Amino acid sequence: xxxxxxxxxxxxQGGLAGWNRFWFTPADPAxxxxxxxMAGAMLLYTHLVWTLGLADFFGAESWTxxxxxxxxxxxxxxxxxxxxxxxxxxxxxxxAHIAALVVFALLMLxxxxxxxSILAYLAAVSYVNRVPGALFGLDQINCMLAMYLMIGPSxxxxxxxxxxxxxxxDGPRPPAAPSTSANLAVRLMQVHMxxxxxxxxxxxxxxxxxxxxxxxxxxxxxxxxxxxxxxxxARWPLLSAxxxxxxxxxxxxxxxxxxxxxxxxxxxxxxxxxxxxxxxCMGMITFGLIMLVGCVSFVPPWLVRxxxxxxxxxxxxxxxxxxxxxVSTRRSRPSVAGGRRGS
Amino acid sequence: xxxxxxxxxxxxxxxxxxRRPANFAWPxxxxxxxxxxxxxxxxGLLVGPISSPPSILGDRLQAIYLPYLQAxxxxxxxxxxxxxxxxxxxxxxxxxxxxxDKIEGTFPDRxxxxxxxxxxxxxxxxxxxxxxxxxxEPEFDWDRQPLSPPQEAYVESYAHHLLKKYGGRRLTLxxxxxxxxxxxxxxxxxxxxxxxxxxSRKLGSFES
Numbered sequence: 001x002x003x004x005x006x007x008x009x010x011x012x013q014g015g016l017a018g019w020n021r022f023w024f025t026p027a028d029p030a031x032x033x034x035x036x037x038m039a040g041a042m043l044l045y046t047h048l049v050w051t052l053g054l055a056d057f058f059g060a061e062s063w064t065x066x067x068x069x070x071x072x073x074x075x076x077x078x079x080x081x082x083x084x085x086x087x088x089x090x091x092x093x094x095x096a097h098i099a100a101l102v103v104f105a106l107l108m109l110x111x112x113x114x115x116x117s118i119l120a121y122l123a124a125v126s127y128v129n130r131v132p133g134a135l136f137g138l139d140q141i142n143c144m145l146a147m148y149l150m151i152g153p154s155x156x157x158x159x160x161x162x163x164x165x166x167x168x169x170d171g172p173r174p175p176a177a178p179s180t181s182a183n184l185a186v187r188l189m190q191v192h193m194x195x196x197x198x199x200x201x202x203x204x205x206x207x208x209x210x211x212x213x214x215x216x217x218x219x220x221x222x223x224x225x226x227x228x229x230x231x232x233x234a235r236w237p238l239l240s241a242x243x244x245x246x247x248x249x250x251x252x253x254x255x256x257x258x259x260x261x262x263x264x265x266x267x268x269x270x271x272x273x274x275x276x277x278x279x280x281c282m283g284m285i286t287f288g289l290i291m292l293v294g295c296v297s298f299v300p301p302w303l304v305r306x307x308x309x310x311x312x313x314x315x316x317x318x319x320x321x322x323x324x325x326x327v328s329t330r331r332s333r334p335s336v337a338g339g340r341r342g343s
Numbered sequence: 344x345x346x347x348x349x350x351x352x353x354x355x356x357x358x359x360x361x362r363r364p365a366n367f368a369w370p371x372x373x374x375x376x377x378x379x380x381x382x383x384x385x386x387g388l389l390v391g392p393i394s395s396p397p398s399i400l401g402d403r404l405q406a407i408y409l410p411y412l413q414a415x416x417x418x419x420x421x422x423x424x425x426x427x428x429x430x431x432x433x434x435x436x437x438x439x440x441x442x443x444d445k446i447e448g449t450f451p452d453r454x455x456x457x458x459x460x461x462x463x464x465x466x467x468x469x470x471x472x473x474x475x476x477x478x479x480e481p482e483f484d485w486d487r488q489p490l491s492p493p494q495e496a497y498v499e500s501y502a503h504h505l506l507k508k509y510g511g512r513r514l515t516l517x518x519x520x521x522x523x524x525x526x527x528x529x530x531x532x533x534x535x536x537x538x539x540x541x542x543s544r545k546l547g548s549f550e551s
Binding site: 019020023024025026045046049050052053056057061062063064065067068071072073078079080081125128129131132133134135136137138140143144147179180184188191192195196199200202203204205206207208209210215217218219221222223224225226227231233234235237240283284285286 | 367368369374377378381384385388389392395409410413414415416417419420421422423424425426427428429430431433451458459460461462463464465466467468471472475492493496497499500501503504507508521523524526527529530535536
């Protein structure tokens with residue numbers, strides 16, 4: 001009995017300490033800043049494309065009437081808000097669209113990041129809730145990333161906001177301070193990506209073709225999706241089956257194997273062919289890329305800086321300063337997103 | 344191969360990090376409040392996936408989480424390409440103009456809808472329509488399956504949009520299903536756009 005009590009006590013203490021360390025350890029906002037640039041660019045492009053069919057999709061006589069949308073959403077309630085339901089005038093629609101594009105551009109550039117990250121999320125959700133019939137996975141990931149970018153200081157790195165900071169009299173700008181909310185935002189992205197991959201695999205395991213190994217063939221044999229003809233796979237059933245199984249098992253175990261530092265690189269490297277394969281062969285370039293942006297949340301900040309600021313050290317010394325600050329932070333606060341332990 | 348370490352200096356990462364007292368920037372009370380919000384949110388992330396297909400637990404949690412998930416656009420199943428990649432669907436339309444001319448078209452259409460993302464938006468319109476189908480009724484063949492109320496509303500909405508856009512007098516919509524060929528059929532020379540792979544059903548006729 002004493003043994004059980006001791007186990008429960010240690011498990012509780014360890015769990016609590018781990019929870020605090022995982023969520024509340026301040027982290028360098030470099031990873032968050034990089035995600036802001038990439039997700040902002042994708043949001044801008046995604047919504048720029050809506051311009052081609054703005055009246056068709058969002059106008060008063062659009063593909064989706066309010067009655068149709070309400071019936072489609074009936075199962076899930078009436079909380080799917082969108083300011084586009086209030087807009088009937090074509091001029092106002094155009095103005096709202098341009099305003100949203102400006103917001104997404106500012107998010108990408110990192111100007112007034114705190115405010116525009118909130119506006120970007122509100123705009124992105126408004127767009128998707130107005131056209132429930134024209135959406136796919138891209139929109140889910142776009143909105144997910146926009147939501148978490150609101151939480152952290154996404155403009156603290158790789159942004160115009162940072163360039164606007166005053167320089168010291170004879171030196172570089174101060175390095176971006178480690179931030180608890182930056183860690184929180186990146187952690188939420190990481191956990192959300194794990195949830196997505198796990199249930200994507202679970203959904204596939206309900207289908208016979210993912211077990212039999214035919215699913216990859218069925219994907220590439222779909223003419224409406226096809227952007228690169230790989231029907232030569234018909235003569236290579238084993239290759240098709242291996243690609244099918246690797247995809248399922250990679251998705252299924254991603255939520256476990258992406259955390260240990262020995263297996264994380266493997267999982268992230270595998271994400272590249274999986275998602276680029278979807279992008280190149282099935283014409284879903286935006287979806288493939290945005291999933292990779294989500295995977296960037298697992299790239300530690302020091303590596304982001306190492307990749308992006310190697311040239312910058314010699315020029316301004318700013319990146320080096322940030323590195324020094326980061327190392328000192330790591331020494332005091334182990335962290336997955338910014339620290340030293342396998343995360 | 345040092346890049347997978349979370350900290351930069353290789354010499355440091357070779358050793359087990361020493362245990363240090365926790366030093367958090369946020370006070371305990373704030374962490375407690377944020378933790379409660381995190382638990383709420385993290386459970387919410389699971390509600391969408393475990394509700395698709397419907398489940399007892401998912402239904403119970405949906406009753407609690409619905410406003411949050413719906414408002415935050417988080418109510419997703421994430422079942423990408425599952426359970427099986429299936430046939431694709433297109434919508435064909437034929438419009439009679441007031442002067443007697445006829446306009447025919449299909450969505451999605453690669454020749455019209457460009458760039459690819461714009462094409463995909465139109466592709467999703469036709470796929471979404473099929474996804475709204477009610478339970479399969481075995482007494483009817485595929486081309487005579489009754490449309491569910493949401494399907495009827497969407498068909499009407501698509502028809503209304505097309506009639507307004509082109510200024511047409513009368514419009515007829517068809518659903519086209521494009522079956523996927525087997526590897527053997529392709530080896531035997533069948534093309535992906537072979538006419539034998541398509542079947543079509545009428546969705547309805549509408550007046551302006």
